Amino acid sequence: MPTLRELLNSSIQTLQNAGVPSPEVDARELVLHALGLNRTALLTRANEEISATDAAKVAALIEHRAARIPLQHLIGEVEWGGIRLKTDARALVPRPETEVLLTLARQNVERRTWNVEKHSDHDPRSTIHDPLTILDIGTGSGALALALKAALPDAQVWATDISAEALALARENAELNGLEVHFELGSLFADLRGPFDLIVSNPPYLPAADKLTADPEVRHDPEVALYSGSDGLDLARALVAQAGDFLAPRGTLLLELDPRNVRQMAQEMRGWHTEVWPDLTGRERFLNAQREH
Template identity: 50%
Template sequence: MNTEQTGTDSPTVSQLQATLVRSLAEAGIESPLPEARALLTHVLRLDWTGLVLAAGRRLTPAETEQLETLARRRLAREPLQHLLGEVEWGGMRLLVSPAALIPRPETETLLLLALANLEGLNLEGLERPQVLDIGTGTGALALGIRAARPDVDVTASDLSEEALALARRNAEQTGLEVRLVHSDLLENVTGRFHLIVSNPPYLPEADRQEAQPEVNHDPDLALYSGPGGLDLARRLVVQVPPHLKAGGTLLLELDPRNVGVLAAEMTATGWTVQVSSDLSGRERFLRAQRET
């Protein structure tokens, strides 16, 4: 996108928006209008209403330069969220970076399932509910649970130190308290939990070949897990039982192609399993309990 003129000849905000939409659409980006608006509101530090009211305004040279840089990066298919540095997820504003997976909308359903599960817990006020989020990334699930339920003690773990550092920044900027643990699955995690949630890496390795360019900006460690996508989830399931309190629940997000496979394997090894769907109707979530 070239917006090189300056002064009174330079394009107005609405002309720039139209140019941006065209460039983004030509690059194959699915939602060019919302993305163009998001880039403009970011550069001009306006909300969407402010952007509409600024339609006839011309950008300063510094704003023009920033917009051109961001547009170039987006046209090279860097994720919009990395350019903005944050995402709206689960009612929170979370910092994002290449250090951790950008939290996905479908995982908001896992958050709702976790909150519904906690709603159903009856501890008669005798103990605080204990929750563990394995592979926390930005901290999305752990922080979402803590935001909705300040009465719950939340522990969040990850193998990636970089992801944990980002989760810590998100905890600080949201003012939410979670215990962060560096751990390969449950290796360094102590204690027993009423609820263990995880959105582990679950894509089959072969997906790497067809991944959208944006997905290549997420860490590999957050995405792929062996030929069928289940290597890490299988290891996790084996490690969970000693960490679940009696009657405790394991909630997992998995790929619709492999959730049924793991559900069958877990049923065969003594778990009681229910599978549920995401908002597009694809089976994606697994809820499991067992006699410990």
């Protein structure tokens, strides 16, 4: 029977041979998940022998990962934005860069609230709803909507998605975290009336041609959550065209887009004041917009 160290090393080698981008990290996560161990065990129990049954559990997970099934699908959940999320093929796996969008949304609310408290006696247009109203369009697993609700428990949060399967997963994640979000099935603004103080969205933004060169893991995500026309902006354009009718006075629209097309979207938004912000690697990705009138 192999020791824990031997099992981990052989798992790493299998993933390396399969071309998995991060074989050491993924092998470690899968070994620990299969055996129900914490990271300390890799040091304190490295020389312990692993039973044939447990070794088979590890081998099965490693085989699936070598076939390029996403790590998050195999583990079944991910820590994201301060909450736990179930992850599977029903919705896009939440990406680390989208946590920046979450941070920008929270900062926007904090800055807006501070401005209201400072200027409300002088400018009645600065008022915001009580409670704060937030809408997440294309919620997928519910990541953004639920993380915002967790961070802003007094806010009223709505979320829409065109996929019934994705919304089912989002509702499961809401129950998992004990959070109340109003979910609506439908495209973009569905049957909502607004107005909303903050609208956030991580819509599909990849050009259709990217399907030809997508990493194997990406092919396990729903295509409807990834691709949006020849330049990746079909859905974003439709969203922007309607957003002004659903924003409260001085409300904010926050979008995550592709570094290749975020500037194009900003340039097309006539009648909006726009800012483009970078992700943690310095690539322009996020669009902050308010109506000029």
